[in-house]
Amino acid sequence: MDLHLKIWRQKDHQSEGKLVNYDLTALNPHMSFLEMLDTLNEKLIVKGDEPVEFDHDCREGICGQCGMMINGLAHGPLKNTTTCQLHLRSFKDGETVLIEPFRAEAFPVKKDLKVDRSAFDRIISSGGFVSINTGQAPDATAIPITHQIAEEAFDSAACIGCGACVATCKNASAALFTSAKITHMVLLPQGKEERSNRVLNMVKQMDAEHFGHCSNTEACEVECPQGISVLNIARMNYEYNRALFLRKK
Amino acid sequence: MILDSKIPEGPLEQKWDNYKKKAKLVNPANRKKLDVIVVGTGLAGSSIAASLGEMGYNVKSFCFQDSPRRAHSVAAQGGVNAAKNYKNDGDSVYRMFVDTLKGGDFRAREANVYRMAECSLNLIDQAVAQGVPFGREYGGYLNNRSFGGVQVSRTFYARGQTGQQLLLGSYQALMRQVGKGSVQLFSRHEMLDLVIIEGKARGIIVRNLDTGEIESHAAHAVVLATGGYGKIYYLSTLAMGCNGSAIWRAHKKGALMASPSWIQVHPTSLPQSGDYQSKLTLMSESLRNDGRIWVPLKENETRKANDIPENERDYYLERRYPAFGNLAPRDISSRAAKERIDAGFGIGPLKNAVYLDFSKAINEQGKEKIQEKYGNLFDMYLKITGYDAYQEPMMISPSAHFSMGGLWVDYELMTTIPGLFALGEANFADHGANRLGANSLLQASVDGYFIAPYTIANYLSNEIHTGKISTGDPAFKKAENEVKNQINGFIKINGTKTVDHFHKTLGKLLYDYCGLARNKEGLEFAIEEIRKLKQEFYNDVKVSGQGDTMNTELEKAGRVADYFEIGELMCYDALTRNESCGAHFREEYQTADGEALRNDSEFQFISTWAWKGENNEPELIKEPLIFEEIQPTVRSYK
Ligand SMILES: Cc1cc2nc3c(=O)[nH]c(=O)nc-3n(C[C@H](O)[C@H](O)[C@H](O)COP(=O)(O)OP(=O)(O)OC[C@H]3O[C@@H](n4cnc5c(N)ncnc54)[C@H](O)[C@@H]3O)c2cc1C
Ligand code: SF4
Ligand code: FES
DSSP, rough: EEEEEEEEEEESSSSSSSSEEEEEOOOOOOBBBBHHHHHHHHHHHHHTTOOOOOOSSSSSSSOOOOOOEEEEEEEETTTOHHHHHHHHGSOOOTOOEEEEEEOOOTTTTTEEEOOOOOOHHHHHHTOOOOOSSSSSOOGGGGSSOOOOHHHHHHHHHHHOOOHHHHHSSSOBHHHHHHHHHHHHHHSHOOOOOHHHHHHHHHHHHHHHHHBBBSSSSHHHHEEEEEEEETHHHHHHHHHHHHHHHHHHH | OOOOOOOOOGGGGHHHHHHHHOOOOHHHHHTTOOOEEEESHHHHHHHHHHHHHHTTEEEEEEEESSGGGGSSGGGGSSSSHHHOOOSSSSSOHHHHHHHHHHHHTTTSSSHHHHHHHHHHHHHHHHHHHHHOOOHHHHHHOOOOBBOOOOOSEEEEEEEOOOHHHHHHHHHHHHHHHHHTTSEEOSSSSEEEEEEETTEEEEEEEETTEEEEEOEEOOEEEEOOOOOOOOOGGGGGSSSOOOOOOHHHHHHHHHOOOTTOOOEEEEEEOOOOOSOOOOOOBOOOOGGGGGGGGEESTTTTTOOOOGGGOGEEEEEEHHHHTTTTGHHHHHHHHHHHHHIIIIIIBTTTTOOEEEEOOOHHHHHHHOOHHHHHHHHHHHHHHHHHOOOTTTTOOOOEEEEEEOOOEEEEEOOTTTTTSSEEEEGGBBBSSSTTSSSTTSSSHHHHHHHIIIIIHHHHHHHHHHHHTTOOOTTTSHHHHHHHHHHHHHHHHHHHHSBOOOHHHHHHHHHHHHHSSSSBBOOHHHHHHHHHHHHHHHHHHHBBBOOSSSSTSHHHHHHHHHHHHHHHHHHHHHHHHHHHHHHHHHTBTTSSBOOTTOOOOOEEEEEEEEEEEEOOOSSSSOOEEEEEOSSSSSSOOOOOOO
């Protein structure tokens, strides 16, 4: 199959970027989207041009490193799918495909399709953990956690930190990402003790990183490759208010 | 050179306690005077960095991804082993030790294997305390299941994303220390050389992958937790960035490599579909619990799977290994698949796969039940291949997966360079010639959480009076210059072929001659070919862009340059082991019915290798394996 690509090329954060056209022919529809970009890059390199820089690593939908806007959608047209798990069979022969980086003030573009998502790491280091030292933990089964709760915690813990929720949000809010971690932790007995400090610190950090506010458009849930629910955001808001309330008392 | 494995005194069960009792400590006030570099943020790297940070050392943590949370440990699906005996099915540390040693075809050190089993008890506790949501029974207690090659339930899991959840636990522990300032984080930094001063590891040279800057970092000890090098085969289950460069550069500075040719090939990955393909996705091994593996009886079969009647199918695993059938261990299942594919019975567009068929299970248990058990895997299969495995059998094929080899380490996880430690998949320890499923997450984690915190402290206790190590030392300048020269060299070549072209060609060579099966002629041929390919690479590779900016092609070039040398060493290693054991199947050494023939009287040792300079043959140094507790027996799964 053939594709016409319009790809965002930007030398570095300071430079201005622009869309550049590339045509690819005789592509195998079983190819993944990233393999299609590999194919393009092979061609560019042989010609002596610089290849398109994009982020990726595991190529199996679990590391969260890949991610770009494809025809205006984070990770492309398929639901609950990362860019690396998207295949050309999801496109039409001869289609024009627009490829851009994830955009948000908190995710500065580094080059071409690569953006800096280290703000997420800083949100985690502000409180997204249980303060347990390594080495001497109590017996794991001594604190029972019902199957139901463990599974619910898992649903939130499954976030891969890809940033699609931010990129797709018109306010560039990191609420889905942050709330997923807060929910994961607060559901489990291990994480309950620190719940107030955690939510206050993480929300503060989220703001400091210049993520926007959540205005409940729910676009994030639609684009999230892991199907993280917006109910997490409701839980975060509850936890936040609870923490403020308890602190005043 | 005589290798000292430093195995402590006493009976097996007391060795680790004896070690800990005698290990030297560093006074808390002195810890902040000591710097440690940790390269890698997988389970091994993030757990040791977090542990050392917590203890009060100054830690610098490096990884090449944009965030430590993306280290390849994140991809592990199946589970992690621990001899907790929660199921009361007779599991114990001793039983786990025996299973692991036997699974590794008696090519691992008893003391290390025992310690891993022993520490497994604490790992689950540690992870749960961090908030890892392991699978639970309805009553609230931890659940577990059994995994290939053993008869007890000792595998703990978090759905099909155990590696992800364990890694998030250790990543969060790491980020907590980063927040406190006890660990400094350098993501998007790649280690390109090791710096040695007066015989000790004293620092590293890294490239900032965002800016292209070359930096020096000094420390009192260096820990490499850089994962496996199975990506040398190009097509593998590993992430694109996985590489062997950090350990290889350390090897060239004097650290010995052990068992480089032992690379596990996983039987249930998705087959290659074209030459554009960049990786092979692993399908969980758990599928083999209900899926039956077969190929057509007729060569070059053209009918669709569902049109081939039952009596024209060859369920070759059930035929050859009636006792274990479709659950035969990885090496055996992979080899049996290759045997059928090579004999002309492979299926799929490229005739490179075998069927994994659920029709019987669906008939007997109903589609719902199968959906409940494996639904996510069937969805993944559909997403990647476009085929519905409820309607027709899956296509699977063997793929390179895990490197049992790596830097040689002693019982303290220290390499032959004082002050240089290797943890997790980067070292050779514990798995012998074949790794049992779910033991690798375990090994990486216990190395970092429970073992290295003691052994590194023991080493550092002698470093208190050393004072700050300065990057002003000429050794740093020299190494920096070497790294810069190499980088400029790649760019100057300006040839006609891409880095990936060379990587793919090398990978194919290794699959064919140093993969699932090896023989003398093939290995000798491969060594010649690899040398030629390497020559061609240095004459004709094309790396576009510049050295002093972000440049992914350049990153790849450095890794592939090292792969040539690692590949050559793999072939040497395979060539000198005139026996078949675990992942190493030498065609000359097999029984009449095609099973591996181990040779304990001559090869009961670990092959370690010393670098002797470019174009010189490496030197083989043997570490004899002494079995005090159990006597090697023949592995049989018939
Ligand atoms: C698809 C898949 C499924 C698996 N499933 C299981 C399973 O179910 N159970 C099990 O026990 N095991 C499993 N394994 C194996 C297991 O995941 C790995 O062996 C283990 O996670 C390795 O951990 P590690 O910490 O040693 O290395 P990794 O997690 O690979 O981490 C390596 C780190 O080193 C860094 N690094 C590497 N080179 C450099 C450099 N030069 N400079 C800077 N940083 C560098 C990387 O950035 C990364 O942070 C699986 C593996 C794969 C590929
Ligand atoms: S919540 Fe979903 S979209 Fe957002 S970072 Fe996590 S996985 Fe990605
Ligand atoms: S490359 Fe890892 S999720 Fe896509």
